[in-house]
Structures are given as C-alpha cells and as structure tokens.
Amino acid sequence: xxxxxxxxxxxxxxxxxxxxxxxxxxxxxxxxxxxxxxxxxxxxxxxxxxxxxxxxxxxxxxxxxxxxxxxxxxxxxxxxxxxxxxxxxxxxxxxxxxxxxxxxxxxxxxxxxxxxxxxxxxxxxxxxxxxxxxxxxxxxxxxxxxxxxxxxxxxxxxxxxxxxxxxxxxxxxxxxxxxxxxxxxxxxxxxxxxxxxxxxxxxxxxxxxxxxxxxxxxxxxxxxxxxxxxxxxxxxxxxxxxxxxxxxxxxxxxxxxxxxxxxxxxxxxxxxxxxxxxxxxxxxxxxxxxxxxxxxxxxxxxxxxxxxxxxxxxxxxxxxxxxxxxxxxxxxxxxxxxxxxxxxxxxxxxxxxxxxxxxxxxxxxxxxxxxxxxxxxxxxxxxxxxxxxxxxxxxxxxxxxxxxxxxxxxxxxxxxxxxxxxxxxxxxxxxxxxx
Amino acid sequence: xxxxxxxxxxxxxxxxxxxxxxxxxxxxxxxxxxxxxxxxxxxxxxxxxxxxxxxxxxxxxxxxxxxxxxxxxxxxxxxxxxxxxxxxxxxxxxxxxxxxxxxxxxxxxxxxxxxxxxxxxxxxxxxxxxxxxxxxxxxxxxxxxxxxxxxxxxxxxxxxxxxxxxxxxxxxxxxxxxxxxxxxxxxxxxxxxxxxxxxxxxxxxxxxxxxxxxxxxxxxxxxxxxxxxxxxxxxxxxxxxxxxxxxxxxxxxxxxxxxxxxxxxxxxxxxxxxxxxxxxxxxxxxxxxxxxxxxxxxxxxxxxxxxxxxxxxxxxxxxxxxxxxxxxxxxxxxxxxxxxxxxxxxxxxxxxxxx
Numbered sequence: 057x058x059x060x061x062x063x064x065x066x067x068x069x070x071x072x073x074x075x076x077x078x079x080x081x082x083x084x085x086x087x088x089x090x091x092x093x094x095x096x097x098x099x100x101x102x103x104x105x106x107x108x109x110x111x112x113x114x115x116x117x118x119x120x121x122x123x124x125x126x127x128x129x130x131x132x133x134x135x136x137x138x139x140x141x142x143x144x145x146x147x148x149x150x151x152x153x154x155x156x157x158x159x160x161x162x163x164x165x166x167x168x169x170x171x172x173x174x175x176x177x178x179x180x181x182x183x184x185x186x187x188x189x190x191x192x193x194x195x196x197x198x199x200x201x202x203x204x205x206x207x208x209x210x211x212x213x214x215x216x217x218x219x220x221x222x223x224x225x226x227x228x229x230x231x232x233x234x235x236x237x238x239x240x241x242x243x244x245x246x247x248x249x250x251x252x253x254x255x256x257x258x259x260x261x262x263x264x265x266x267x268x269x270x271x272x273x274x275x276x277x278x279x280x281x282x283x284x285x286x287x288x289x290x291x292x293x294x295x296x297x298x299x300x301x302x303x304x305x306x307x308x309x310x311x312x313x314x315x316x317x318x319x320x321x322x323x324x325x326x327x328x329x330x331x332x333x334x335x336x337x338x339x340x341x342x343x344x345x346x347x348x349x350x351x352x353x354x355x356x357x358x359x360x361x362x363x364x365x366x367x368x369x370x371x372x373x374x375x376x377x378x379x380x381x382x383x384x385x386x387x388x389x390x391x392x393x394x395x396x397x398x399x400x401x402x403x404x405x406x407x408x409x410x411x412x413x414x415x416x417x418x419x420x421x422x423x424x425x426x427x428x429x430x431x432x433x434x435x436x437x438x439x440x441x442x443x444x445x446x447x448x449x450x451x452x453x454x455x456x457x458x459x460x461x462x463x464x465x466x467x468x469x470x471x472x473x474x475x476x477x478x479x480x481x482x483x484x485x486x487x488x489x490x491x
Numbered sequence: 492x493x494x495x496x497x498x499x500x501x502x503x504x505x506x507x508x509x510x511x512x513x514x515x516x517x518x519x520x521x522x523x524x525x526x527x528x529x530x531x532x533x534x535x536x537x538x539x540x541x542x543x544x545x546x547x548x549x550x551x552x553x554x555x556x557x558x559x560x561x562x563x564x565x566x567x568x569x570x571x572x573x574x575x576x577x578x579x580x581x582x583x584x585x586x587x588x589x590x591x592x593x594x595x596x597x598x599x600x601x602x603x604x605x606x607x608x609x610x611x612x613x614x615x616x617x618x619x620x621x622x623x624x625x626x627x628x629x630x631x632x633x634x635x636x637x638x639x640x641x642x643x644x645x646x647x648x649x650x651x652x653x654x655x656x657x658x659x660x661x662x663x664x665x666x667x668x669x670x671x672x673x674x675x676x677x678x679x680x681x682x683x684x685x686x687x688x689x690x691x692x693x694x695x696x697x698x699x700x701x702x703x704x705x706x707x708x709x710x711x712x713x714x715x716x717x718x719x720x721x722x723x724x725x726x727x728x729x730x731x732x733x734x735x736x737x738x739x740x741x742x743x744x745x746x747x748x749x750x751x752x753x754x755x756x757x758x759x760x761x762x763x764x765x766x767x768x769x770x771x772x773x774x775x776x777x778x779x780x781x782x783x784x785x786x787x788x789x790x791x792x793x794x795x796x797x798x799x800x801x802x803x804x805x806x807x808x809x810x811x812x813x814x815x816x817x818x819x820x821x822x823x824x825x826x827x828x829x830x831x832x833x834x835x836x837x838x839x840x841x842x843x844x845x846x
Binding site: 168169191316318345346349351354359361366382385386391405490491 | 552553557558560562563564567663666668679754755759760764765802803809811812813
C-alpha cells in the first residue's frame, strides 16, 4: 500500500512539473512548488497535498490533495505533511476528506442518535463500536467521527454502538455481544487496557478485525488487537518537557498532574518528561505530582494540594485538558496567578478561561494539542483495510504537536466540553448534534 | 440525634410503660452517662482534629492555615460536612444512603440543564433540585420504612436508577457545561480565605443541632429515628418521621450538591463519586453507630474536618488517590473499632441490643 501510494505521488509530481513547464508565466510558481516537493516540508505542503489527492480514497470518498492537507492541518492544529504520516493514516484522511452528501449527513445524525443503524448502502459488513466509557462529549464526538468515516465505505451496511459506561465486565460483555452478532469490524476506545484482550482475541478468532484508538494498549498482541492508532506518549512527554524548559528559561519548578493512579499513559510520559528535563541540564525540577482521576473534582483537589505546598510552581504538565479549568479556578480562589499549563488534548472551557484571563494580571500561558478525535476515523480505515486483506501495521503512531494558545481559540457558541477546532465534523452536522 | 434506645434500656422501658398506660412521654434529655460519653467522643475527635492540623501545618509542610490554602480547602470541607450531615441523618435511623453520589451528580446536571447556564434560570434550577430531592427522599424512605426493605439494597438500586435518569436527562452532548455565573460567584466567595460554603455548612450544623435537640419536632424526629418501636409505643407516627428523616437528608444533600456544582463550575457525571465512603467515615468519626441511634451534627462536622485535612495532607505529600482511599478505609475501620471498644468499656456488652 505504501509503495503504491509513493508511485502515485511521484507521478503526480511529474505531471505537475510538466504542466508548469508549458506555461511560461507560471514557471516561477512551478519552481517553487518543485522546491517544496523536494524538501518535503513548508510552503503549505503543496506537492504533498497533490500527492495525497492523487491516490485513491476509500471506496466511498475521494478528495484532492489540497483538501486532504487542509484536513490534516485542521486535525493536528498545525501543519503536518500528509506524506510524513503512516500510510493508513494518510488513507484515512483521504477517505475523510471525500465529499459527503446531505443524505449521508442525515444518516450520520440518525446513526449517532441510535445504538444500531442501517447506513443505507446495502453493504454486508457491520461496524461495531466498543466504547469503554461513552458518556462524555469527547467520546460522543469520536462516535460521530467513526460514523462519518464509516459512511464513506459502501461495504459497511450497519453500525452497532456499545457503551460500557466505565464498567469492565460490561465492556467484555459488549465485545462478546458484537462477536455473537457477527460483527467483523470493531473499533474501540479501550479504557481497561489489557483486561479486555481475551474478549478481543475471541472476536478476532471469530473473523473480526479490531482496531483501538488513542492511548494504546500496552503489550497487546495482534491476535487480540490487529491495529492500534495512537500518539507516541513518550515523545509527547518529551515535547512537554521541552516546551516547559523553554518557557521557564531552563530553571524552575513544575508539577505533573496525572489521571487515575498508576495508569500506563501517565507513567510513560512522566518518565520521558523527567528524562528530558535531566538531559536539558536538570535546571527544571518536578516538585509535585498528583493524581486527578481525570475528573474536575479530582483536579481541583490536586490543584488545592499544590497551592498548599507553597511551592513556586511555574508550569503544570497534564495529559487531559478538560479538567484544567479547575486548576485556574483553584489558583484564582487562592489569589495566585495560574502557572503555565501544558496539556495533551484541548477543551473549549479551558480556552474560555484562558481568553478571559488574557490582558489581566491573571494571564497565563497555555500549550495544548489536537483533540485527537480524528484517530477514531483512522481506526475505521484500518479495520476496513484489514478486512480487504491489505497489510496494516500493528501500531499506527501519529505525531502530537503542541501549539501555543492564541486569541480567538474560544468558541462561545459551542459547549464547554467541545474538544476544539481539530474536530472534523461538518459545522452543519455539529450544530444539529448540539441542538 | 442524641437518643439511642439500645444504649438506654431504662428510657426504653419507661417509654414503653408510659405508652402502655396511655401516657406517652417523649424521650427528653438523655441520661448523664450517655451525654458524657458523647461529649467524650466529641472531645476526642476535636483533640485529634487539632493535633492533625498542627502536625500538618508544622510537621508535614501543608500550609493549611494560609489564606491561599484555606480558600481552596474550606469549600471542599464545607461540601463534605453537608454531605456527611445528610448521610448522618440516614445513619441515625439505622439505614445508610448509597444513592448520595448519584443524587449529587443528578443535582449537578439539573443545575446545568434547568438553568441553561444562565442566571435567569437559577431559581428554576433550585426549585427543580428541591423537588427532585424530595421525591428521591420519599422513594427511599417509603421503600425502607414502609416496605421494610434493606436500606443498603434500596439505595444501591435507587442510585443506579438516578444515575440512569441523569445520563438520559443530560443527553449525549450537553449544550451547557457551566453553571450560572451567579451560583459560581456565590460558591466561590470567601471571607479571609474561609469559604462561604464552609460558613453555611457550619451554620447548618448549628441549626440542625438546635432543631434536633431543642424543638419538639426535632425530638420527635430523633426519637423516631433512634427506635421506631419505642417511638410508636410512645404514640408517635414514627414511620412518618423516619421518612421525613430520609427527605431531610436528601434535601441537605441536594443543597450541598448545588453548592458543590457552583464551586466546581462545570459539574460532570463524576461529580458525586468522592462522597460515598468519605461521608460514612465522617459520620462514624463523629461518634455514630452504623446500626443507628446516636448521631451528633457537631461530631459529624469534626469527623469531616479530620477527613478533609487528612486528604489534603495526602494530596500535598503527593500520595495517590488509592492511598487516600486506603487511609479512609483504615480510619473507618479503626473508628468503628474504637467506638466498639468504648461501648464495651461503658456497658460491658460487646453487641448492642436488637430494636
């Protein structure tokens, strides 16, 4: 798959250069574009976008390269070359960027509101969604991303959604139920780690393909989970540390906020960030660590504990943006300026409190990443590719660049729990979802 | 609720005898020995609280008494006191309310949805919260007191029911995620670092103490809570009062949850999670017996202070929530064992009498 795409990209580049060469007035532009393609970065990714657009999209969607690149940039909140992404991720964005009719959007809304729905394509494949905790806005948005991606595949005739509500036994029961129903394509957000692997294995033994998105399941064999789409947590931890080091000028105290006690994600990014701090000269000290359970109340208590230490913390590093307004609240109640916040993911409420503080004595720095919901789309493409007999690597690792907050990021018309502008759902559909 | 029928066989006999002769006499002031016993318990927990605060402040590096710390610790403490009072009122009847976390979460959701996040809708939200809490209290009370079902099982079930209703009511993507600014501002107010929530909670403790100990209605409630049989024999509509205790508890819980929602600002579906074990521990530390009877609002407040300060210490020291849960479990176990030991010393009995 990768080789085919590369050939197509090269053909596209050649065609564009020939066209440029025949138009004298456009010669300079062609040279610039040619330079861009050879460097592989910058310049808006012109060549890369064409390359991506030239390859076939999913069996339902197709888009030109510029549209695909625009979608990638939106999903990552910054420019990321399409060609730099794993092949299955490129493919997923090509499919996602394909045109969708109003009828498809209507079907998407219907499917999003129901546990089971007919996509109307007449396809024989049933896509199963196994969500470990599908009760927050992020998961609901991800569900819609999955549905929209699935509707680009004519082979998918039915979508079945299950929600374990954070209950492991329910999650196992849901996977078994999907298997019993003959579901062959399963995408999952696994909140329980390896505890669900036996159920996934049973599903795959029954002929299904399973892809998990966001976070990754440590030590999951491909016999249980054929594909995992996730960011490189260690790299993200290092990037957070690098951002903090630059922000603090190489010296100062920072705090780590984690989710549930002992979760592997936290352990990974904590270790990598600490390593990065040490390699940066050791001037930045991790003076406080706290679990938050990823809840608002837990985060407020963690921030309260941090205030009670009396330590001059300059930055808080966290792996979830949603509860961070509680940190701002705690610091404001304590009459202190909020330290810089560097976090995975993004959240509209957080943007709101950040914007409100700008221009006042309470202003603080904020660095964040994409909401990551797009990964759910990649999982759909991965399982469909696998069912087509194509080769998909066990790990599809995507970058997670951090961006600095700028004015205008807050969307007052959208819910506070909205995961930010990286969401790929069309605005018209989003409005209906939120109404 | 300072009346405990099982710890006061003489009173029980007197009430029963009076009822038999048609001259019902309400339990009045408790015997001196039991009052002294309760006073001793309160004194012990007060001393422990003071010691813990001093150790935290000067030994563990938790700057509890600083303005900045107080302003973030006291709202949490205030909410915990209110929730613990709610649990305490139910425990006073010999029951236990496991639906408190679900009720708190429901109240948080009502606060968002009914108000639409606007100040203009706050009154409607408060009324809806009160109505919902009264209904929950009546349902729990009827099932436990009239149908004679086990309180633990009933509230476990109603908790699930409330949780399901909350999810349906909240909808897939809540269009509003912040409480009305007026509620947020109100709950965030503090005076010299001491949260308004804590001030209200302390005021409520005092009001509850006065009502339960110095008013006729309060004494009837206490008598009915402590022993339905003795109170019935005394001519009281005991079950009605016991149901009223459930309603009172749920309303207190609802008001506490309203303030909690304001303090958090953006209540979610995990809002009530921390208030299951912590409330029971606070009540037990306050000198209550889980099988019912002896409950003191002041003792509950002191118990809540202990839990809040302990949690803050663990938080400051960087211990995980798992350690905090272990600590709370240990405190609960040790507290119960200590109370049991005191009872044995006082009465010579290991087990209390059946009602």
